[in-house]
Amino acid sequence: MANKYYYSNTAVVTELVGSIASGDTTVVVDSASGYPVTFPYVIALDYDTDTEELVKVTSASGTALTVERAFGGTSAQAHSAGAVVKHVYNAIDATDFRTHEDASSGVHGVIGDVVGTSDTQTLANKTLTSPNISSPDISSPTITGTVAGDMTFSGAPVFNGVTTFKAKAALSWADVETPTATSAALTTSAESDTEWRFVLRADGQMGWGDGTNAPDVVLYRDVAGGLRLLDSRLLVTHTAPANIVLASLVDADTQPRFEVLADGSLWWGDGGAAPDVTLRRPQANVLETPDIFRARVETTTEGFTAKSGFSVTFGGARKTCGVCTIRIDVVRTGSQINASSAGNIDDTDVATIPVGWRPAALFGAVASDGFGDGEARIDTDGTVTIRTWSSNGAIVPNDRTIRITATYVM
Known part of the structure; x- marks a missing residue:
């Protein structure tokens, strides 16, 4: 049973330094020597007189005592300077002792707060040290410290608050039995949520x-x-633009073979030294590398076909990054085509470029046989057409090779 009031065997009998009214809550005594240093305790003002009043001291600063008036059924009243002040025992403490004795079971009387060995009792605010409890039914307990042993939860326990698994603690998901492989093994949600924020199946x-x-x-x-x-x-x-946000390495590498920095630049290396090739955006709508860039190059010499009146002696093309360069050598097998003094001839189809090597739009080309030259065009269907020739010149059959070249965007 905790102390309600504290006592001292060495408290001196003293007196009030000044007068106090019935409503004052601070009294100053001549001496507080020997008075309890733990609160509260009880003193009597005008001790052993008709105007005696008990007050409860709740704190003290030197000889100035803070008090609650009219303690234990006495009346708050005025007291004059020099009134006798004495530290006293009080009837409330005595009554509490008697009440406790009468209410305690197994020792003092009827069933109460004292724990008996065979009594049926309800215990509250008890501290049990190293107890052996068999098959308890515990409702809403507060447990602190370390719980030892192997525990099995047969119901559906709910953990409120933060659950922490400390060092050496193991949580085995294989021990979480679910009806199917797609059933949830672990979920988290806020109190007001209607769906999971995280689920581990x-x-x-x-x-x-x-x-x-x-x-x-x-x-x-x-x-x-x-x-x-x-x-x-x-x-x-990442807060720093030059920091790595993604990297890849081979097991034996000491440096990344590929990096993505927070600023968006891409870096490549050999895995043994810091990456040395980069691709980056230096300004709006610009992508550059300060290093050497080699794009895939495709070539072909197949699929070039001749139109009526011509034969194809060579056809070749080379393309990279969406740009194509072609060369077609043709020989006139039909009758001679003569150009006017203005260089006009009938538009003459001479060959066809294979699919996959044709321009995205109608494109101009240059044609020449070494004796004369003219303007050609290449259509999106791959048709190559000579449209003009040298003034008063001629496209001579079976004698001269006409070479047509062009570079265009596919």
């Missing part, structure tokens, strides 16, 4: 949502050695 798939709709960001193992983010995007942010 038994098959390892993880999903994230906003708490109001089903999870819409899904990460899972797609194939052996493969992780897939389904219909979502991965956003990586």
